[in-house]
Amino acid sequence: MDIATRVWSHKWKIDPIVRSLIDTDFYKLLMCQSVFRNNPDTQVTFSLINRSSSIRLADLIDEGELREQLDHIRSLSLSRGESTWLRGNTFYGKRQMFRPDFMEWFEALRLPDYHLEKRDGQYELTFEGSWPEVMMWEIPALAVLMELRGRAVLHDMGRFELQVLYARAMTKLWGKVENLRDIPGLKIADFGTRRRHSFLWQDWCVQAMCEGLGGAFVGTSNCLIAKSRDLEAIGTNAHELPMVYAALAESDAALAQAPYQVLADWHEEHDGNLRIILPDTYGTEGFLRNAPDWLAGWTGIRIDSGDPAAGAETAIRWWRERGEDPTQKMVIFSDGLEVDKIRELHQQFAGRCRPSFGWGTLLTNDFRGLTEGDALAPFSLVCKAVSANGRPTVKLSDNPNKAMGPADEIARYKRVFGVGAQDRMDVIV
Amino acid sequence: MDIATRVWSHKWKIDPIVRSLIDTDFYKLLMCQSVFRNNPDTQVTFSLINRSSSIRLADLIDEGELREQLDHIRSLSLSRGESTWLRGNTFYGKRQMFRPDFMEWFEALRLPDYHLEKRDGQYELTFEGSWPEVMMWEIPALAVLMELRGRAVLHDMGRFELQVLYARAMTKLWGKVENLRDIPGLKIADFGTRRRHSFLWQDWCVQAMCEGLGGAFVGTSNCLIAKSRDLEAIGTNAHELPMVYAALAESDAALAQAPYQVLADWHEEHDGNLRIILPDTYGTEGFLRNAPDWLAGWTGIRIDSGDPAAGAETAIRWWRERGEDPTQKMVIFSDGLEVDKIRELHQQFAGRCRPSFGWGTLLTNDFRGLTEGDALAPFSLVCKAVSANGRPTVKLSDNPNKAMGPADEIARYKRVFGVGAQDRMDVIV
Secondary structure (H helix, E strand, O other), rough: HHHHHHHHHHOOOOOOOOOOOOOOHHHHHHHHHHHOOOOOOOEEEEEEEOOOOOOOOOHHHHHHHHHHHHHHHHHOOOOOHHHHHHHHEEEEEEEEEOHHHHHHHHHOOOOOOEEEEEEEEEEEEEEEHHHHHHHHHHHHHHHHHHHHHHHHHHHOOOOOOOOHHHHHHHHHHHHHHHHHHOOOOEEEEEEOOOOOOOHHHHHHHHHHHHHHHHHHHEEEOOOHHHHHHHHOOOOOOOOOOHHHHHHHHHHHHHHHHHHHHHHHHHHHHHHHOOOOOOOOOHHHHHHHHHHOHHHHHOOOOEEOOHHHHHHHHHHHHHHHHHOOHHHHHHEEEEEOOHHHHHHHHHHEEEEEEEEEEEHHHHOOOOOOOOHHOOOOOOOOOEEEEEEOOOEOEEEEOHHHHHHHHOHHHHHHHHHHHHOOOOOOOOOOO | OOOOHHHHHHOOOOOOOOOOOOOOOOOOHHHHHHHHHHHOEEEEEEEEEEEEOOOOOOHHHHHHHHHHHHHHHOOOOOOHHHHHHHOOOOEEEOOOOHHHHHHHHHHOOOOOEEEEEEEEEEEEEEEEEEEHHHHHHHHHHHHHHHHHHHHHHHHOOHHHHHHHHHHHHHHHHHHHHHHHHHHOOOEEEEEOOOOOOOOOHHHHHHHHHHHHHHHEEEEEEEEHHHHOOOEEOOOOOOOHHHHHHEEEHOOOOHHHHHHHHHHHHHHHHHHHHHHOOOOOOHHHHHHHHHHOOHHOOOOOEEEEOOHHHHHOOOOOOOOOOOOHHHHHEEEOOOOOOOHHHHHHHHHHHHEEEEEEEEHHHHHHOOOOOOOHHOOOOOOOOEEEEEOOOOOEEEEOOOOOHEOOOOOOHHHHHHHHOOOOOOOOOOOOO
């Protein structure tokens, strides 16, 4: 036994869940740099939303512990090694992805304050302030809540029970890895930071993917793990950009253009594999129908809601209509993936486009069936921009169960973006 | 990382498999004391016998490594703490189970030399000398060969593969423990030292049984683990006593009496739960038919070959014929057990006698299905007395596939003990 390590561990008042500002998704940093350049003064509010209302987080998680974890995150700043890695590393084949002015800002960043209260067995957790600062809360806030919920369940288990639990979880995950192993030409990445069981478990899952899949595992969205395990950091952009741009639009006409304005700004900043369209914020069909031609030249698309096969077929049709060769286009599936679905989508689309997978919750948090009452099963927690400069944001997506925003605004957006009937799909993870 | 521990580990020329003279089965010590008292000068030869000839041990295991492990065992002597535990502990409710003269001899014991050569892909490993010394080789020799075979397989596996392997093995074992958990009134012990995957693994299996079964887990046959985990050391006597007594018999009449002479000596030394009949050495049916009445008063019987349910039924009939109450009698099943068999036997016999289980190979070495080509599946290795004072030993058992000895002697024993037709049963473990 290493006495010093043990004593050192005991000295911590808490066992911090998030220990680094780059223990976050890579796309957050790319988007943050874009926001820092284009919209640094936009005031936003981000809010936690638990879509699984049966999981009463405020009953499970002690408020004091939650505050300690959030306060700890506010004490973090970029370390010298982290800064060096961000400044000096090659991302997506490009050096100096992060501009010096952004890095200076990031090095000085401390996360802004949070507002926390309990209501109806849930936590209301909100963050207000300038967009580039507030947006950095999303991933660590989610990771903290997911892990504190897990810790609450693990707290009453014995040392041996815990050992068996993790043996079972490892066995389960490795079974998935072996299942994926024989899919020829598979490309898959870890997208599981926000919903992970814990940091250590995500780190183990990433190692399992490396060991088991070799080159088929293309990297992780988690910057800290990418840094420590010498892997590619993976990710491009997310719904918060079109949501905030849309909220800021002064007219219906400007609103209709907002999603394209996001991508125009992105187009200026990035090329190659970073040019990935996320089309579903206000309905994929309408978005593609009304898209400018230059967008069809982008490298690929990410399918994050609705029926994934239908979404990919829509994209393939659209590329053909715009004179593009779909077989050269990347299609990244990232919504609610599990092994069978990955296998099925790969079989359906390999050769017709370049399918790729961003595997989240069921990679880094599949403890289903491993505890009594399934108390560690993952659930659907998000942290979203709910307003920008005082105006509410709206998300429609290709699944009405994932829609958010005030009812009248949702109706207006549906009208502006020409969204018709949509299929409801259960949101499990 | 604890640098000192790591450096210390590196200093070992070998990683010893057996690190203590009490890393052996408890019944060996009881029998050794009996032999030390009654037959100290008998000269015996013990020999390794691999019943699974398809496992070519000499191809798998390096001879130099094997010699190093055996030489290491020869360097061992009883430690002060071990001696104190044997002298001072209560075994089967009795203090000072081990007499002072035996303990003095044991404290001075170093294991005698061995003879090792390769033949036809197998190792010929024999031990010659006085019975009390040579008999102490059996368990460590088996443990060394089992573990070296395992190490040979594990040698080419990566760190991560190993982690997954043990996660799977833990998951598998814990599944068995959970399965056994709901059998009311179950009594089960670890008998898995000789065929264990490794010492650390046996130790883990014992902890799993403790954690999962509580009081239903009555103890372990392994003295070192019983000592370190504060458990009951379990075991009574084995075939080597009647085999050597029989080989020493000067006439057919003396041979017919030899198995009863063993138990007469045992009767003088032990009472209560240590009075367990092992009837199958030369056929259970004949043994019970011809047994003296005082033997029917013993506490129970151990069923170690043949169809276990048939053996238990035979014993129950026999007790009834002798005017004993079978419901008060212990029936210990110890041959080739697996969860389903344990469950079935318990259901059949609970209430009709006091069933109990000595679980060996498939408790401490069930790696079936966990590696490619099943290279870690257990196999049937024994180390037996093959001669005593120059005369060959014979074992018939209730399964002709477990019989051993020269053909003419087997025929003679069958005649003397009146053994008729026997059912052949596969010997897997």
